[in-house]
Amino acid sequence: MHGRKRMESAGATWLWAGVLGLGLVLTGCRTTGAAAKPDGTANKQVVEFDPVTVTADLELDKLNDEELFAAGTSAFAANDFKQAARYFGRLADFHPNSPHRRQALYNAGLAHQRLKEWDDAYGRFSDLAEPQKGQGDALDASFRLAETLYHLERYEEAVKLLGTLAAREDLPPGRRIEAQVQQGICQVEAGRTDEAEGTLRKALAAYDALPDKAEVEDYFPAQAHFFVGEIYRLHYEAVKLEASRGSDGLAQDLNYKAELLLSAQGHYLRSIRVGNGYWATAAGAQIGALYENLYEHMVNSPTPPELNAEEAEVYRQELRKKIRVLLTKAINIYERTLEAAERIGSQNAFVDRTRQSLEKVKSLLLADADADGSGAESKEVSVPMPASNAGAKRR
Numbered sequence: 260m261h262g263r264k265r266m267e268s269a270g271a272t273w274l275w276a277g278v279l280g281l282g283l284v285l286t287g288c289r290t291t292g293a294a295a296k297p298d299g300t301a302n303k304q305v306v307e308f309d310p311v312t313v314t315a316d317l318e319l320d321k322l323n324d325e326e327l328f329a330a331g332t333s334a335f336a337a338n339d340f341k342q343a344a345r346y347f348g349r350l351a352d353f354h355p356n357s358p359h360r361r362q363a364l365y366n367a368g369l370a371h372q373r374l375k376e377w378d379d380a381y382g383r384f385s386d387l388a389e390p391q392k393g394q395g396d397a398l399d400a401s402f403r404l405a406e407t408l409y410h411l412e413r414y415e416e417a418v419k420l421l422g423t424l425a426a427r428e429d430l431p432p433g434r435r436i437e438a439q440v441q442q443g444i445c446q447v448e449a450g451r452t453d454e455a456e457g458t459l460r461k462a463l464a465a466y467d468a469l470p471d472k473a474e475v476e477d478y479f480p481a482q483a484h485f486f487v488g489e490i491y492r493l494h495y496e497a498v499k500l501e502a503s504r505g506s507d508g509l510a511q512d513l514n515y516k517a518e519l520l521l522s523a524q525g526h527y528l529r530s531i532r533v534g535n536g537y538w539a540t541a542a543g544a545q546i547g548a549l550y551e552n553l554y555e556h557m558v559n560s561p562t563p564p565e566l567n568a569e570e571a572e573v574y575r576q577e578l579r580k581k582i583r584v585l586l587t588k589a590i591n592i593y594e595r596t597l598e599a600a601e602r603i604g605s606q607n608a609f610v611d612r613t614r615q616s617l618e619k620v621k622s623l624l625l626a627d628a629d630a631d632g633s634g635a636e637s638k639e640v641s642v643p644m645p646a647s648n649a650g651a652k653r654r
Contacts, residue, residue: 323354324360327349327350330342331345331363331366331367335366340371347363347370348363362396364383364386365399368387369403380407381407388400388401388403390420391427398430401424404420405417417441418445421438422442425438435465436462436480437476439465440480443456443459443462443483447490455486455490456487463484481530481535481538484529484538484542485541488523488524488525489523495519498516500513502564506565509560513560516553516556520550520553523549527545536600540596540613543593543596543599544593544612547589547620548589550588554582554585557582589620590620597610597613597617
């Protein structure tokens with residue numbers, strides 16, 4: 260609150276439109292001249308204007324800055340973010356000397372964020388933000404501005420702004436770590452995964468070095484571990500299984516894919532251990548999804564080209580038997596994630612996705628068991644499998 264009335268919640272944007280007040284906006288004009296009169300005097304010039312629509316918000320025109328601020332505060336409290344943005348925006352634009360203008364700019368930005376209208380949020384926060392030296396509202400607006408840049412997919416601008424915040428020695432550790440974590444996430448989105456990993460690990464090192472971990476919200480270290488896991492998940496997804504590489508090549512690819520899975524899983528587990536409910540359920544959902552994905556990759560992987568038709572069929576049967584454990588692991592992780600979510604009362608998109616995935620994987624396991632019951636006669640065929648003790652290999 261910083262000692263003043265201000266909305267302390269993440270938001271979106273409202274498209275503030277219309278020409279307020281009674282001024283006219285002329286979209287264009289043209290001048291036509293006539294020939295001289297017989298007496299030699301010139302005709303008067305006629306100025307013709309294109310049609311123009313003028314919109315005046317007469318209701319708000321009657322309100323002073325105190326009334327606008329009170330109405331905006333009331334609308335925000337009632338979750339009427341369009342009206343809140345309307346009142347706060349009017350105050351900010353038409354009362355530049357009001358003592359409420361800075362709060363109105365910030366609150367208008369929050370209202371726009373709540374509505375996910377990021378361009379308008381950017382406009383409000385950019386008028387207030389001071390990433391290099393700002394404090395109070397100016398500092399908070401700088402972080403919000405970075406968030407709007409993220410949603411506008413202007414990742415490089417966000418990285419630069421957050422880098423400025425992270426480098427400020429005058430900020431408390433929690434804010435610097437927050438800036439570093441958000442910077443790393445923007446680097447991930449920009450495709451700079453190596454730099455992102457370095458940034459996120461630097462933030463985690465700073466967190467680990469704190470004598471009092473309570474100085475930092477557990478949200479941010481949990482988020483940092485989660486996104487390091489995401490980096491390894493992206494590396495995992497980039498490994499393709501190529502039939503042309505033969506049995507040995509497929510085995511190498513599968514082993515490498517499994518190593519990357521275990522690396523991602525390790526960071527997701529660290530995220531869970533931090534204890535933040537949101538990121539714990541998100542990480543659990545991602546671990547289960549990785550096992551489910553690896554199962555699908557292996558089931559649908561190409562058959563080594565050196566096998567004939569009969570050998571290829573046996574290969575498929577043996578492969579299904581050996582990788583069924585991946586489905587049971589996914590089920591176990593999904594169930595534990597849902598139990599934890601229920602215990603802490605967490606409800607978010609990751610929890611919903613986990614419920615859907617659990618039902619899907621259970622169905623896959625039943626179908627797989629039925630298919631295995633009608634399998635081909637056993638015949639000795641070597642099946643490439645990931646090493647069960649594969650290490651967490653870094654790229």
